[in-house]
Each structure stands twice: as C-alpha cells, then as structure tokens.
Amino acid sequence: MHEVDMTKCLVLSMNEWRQQHEPSLPVVSQVHLQVGDFTCVEPEQLVHTWRIAIQNSWLAGAELKIEQIPLVARCVCCNSTYSPSADQAYQSPCCSHPMEDIVSGRELRIRSVDYSLNPELAPLSA
Numbered sequence: 265m266h267e268v269d270m271t272k273c274l275v276l277s278m279n280e281w282r283q284q285h286e287p288s289l290p291v292v293s294q295v296h297l298q299v300g301d302f303t304c305v306e307p308e309q310l311v312h313t314w315r316i317a318i319q320n321s322w323l324a325g326a327e328l329k330i331e332q333i334p335l336v337a338r339c340v341c342c343n344s345t346y347s348p349s350a351d352q353a354y355q356s357p358c359c360s361h362p363m364e365d366i367v368s369g370r371e372l373r374i375r376s377v378d379y380s381l382n383p384e385l386a387p388l389s390a
C-alpha cells in the first residue's frame with residue numbers, strides 16, 4: 265500500500281474519531297500507530313506524508329508515533345512460531361513449509377491517541 269493512500273485512511277479514521285467527541289473539539293498531540301513489518305510501509309515516509317496531510321487541518325501539529333510490529337508466522341506443520349525472512353523465501357526454518365499463517369506483521373492500526381479537550385472551543389450546551 266502506498267504511504268499517501270495510507271495517510272488518507274489515517275486522516276479519515278481520525279475524522280471519525282473526532283466525531284465521537286462532538287461537540288467538544290479534541291486537540292491531538294500524538295497519534296500512536298502500529299505498523300507491521302509485512303505491510304511494506306516506510307515509517308519515515310509515512311510520517312512525512314502525514315505532516316503534509318495535516319497542515320492547516322484540525323490535526324495540525326499532531327505527531328505520528330510509529331511502533332513497528334515484527335513479522336511472526338506459525339508453521340502449519342508443527343505449530344511453532346518463527347520469524348520469516350525474505351532470504352529463506354519466508355519458509356519455516358523447522359519444516360521448510362511455505363508461510364501460510366501470519367501471527368503478526370500485517371498490523372496497520374491506531375493504537376491510541378494523546379489528546380486534550382479544549383473546553384473553550386466547545387459550544388455552550390442548551
């Protein structure tokens with residue numbers, strides 16, 4: 265997946281998240297993202313596109329913090345877990361079985377959001 269498309273998805277997710285807080289306006293300082301090593305995402309590139317995307321938006325100034333999740337697979341022959349590598353064509357080292365069951369490494373999710381609610385921006389309740 266391309267980082268620009270991914271950033272659009274992130275911003276959309278954040279917009280939905282924001283709607284849950286209406287009518288208060290959350291001020292976001294950090295967005296903690298989990299990115300699996302098997303997603304082919306360049307974290308630095310993602311941070312870069314994120315910064316550009318949020319300029320002049322309600323998210324301006326929010327930092328993207330990326331936690332990388334290692335690729336772990338489970339061997340379907342013997343049920344042991346292993347760290348697949350491209351050098352070994354992602355086969356299991358125990359049984360040389362092709363990678364079928366990925367335990368982790370494909371994550372792309374917002375884990376948490378650091379924010380504060382600015383009461384001055386919230387409209388008075390009727």
Ligand SMILES: [Zn+2]
Binds near residue numbers: 340342343356
């Ligand atoms: Zn095995």
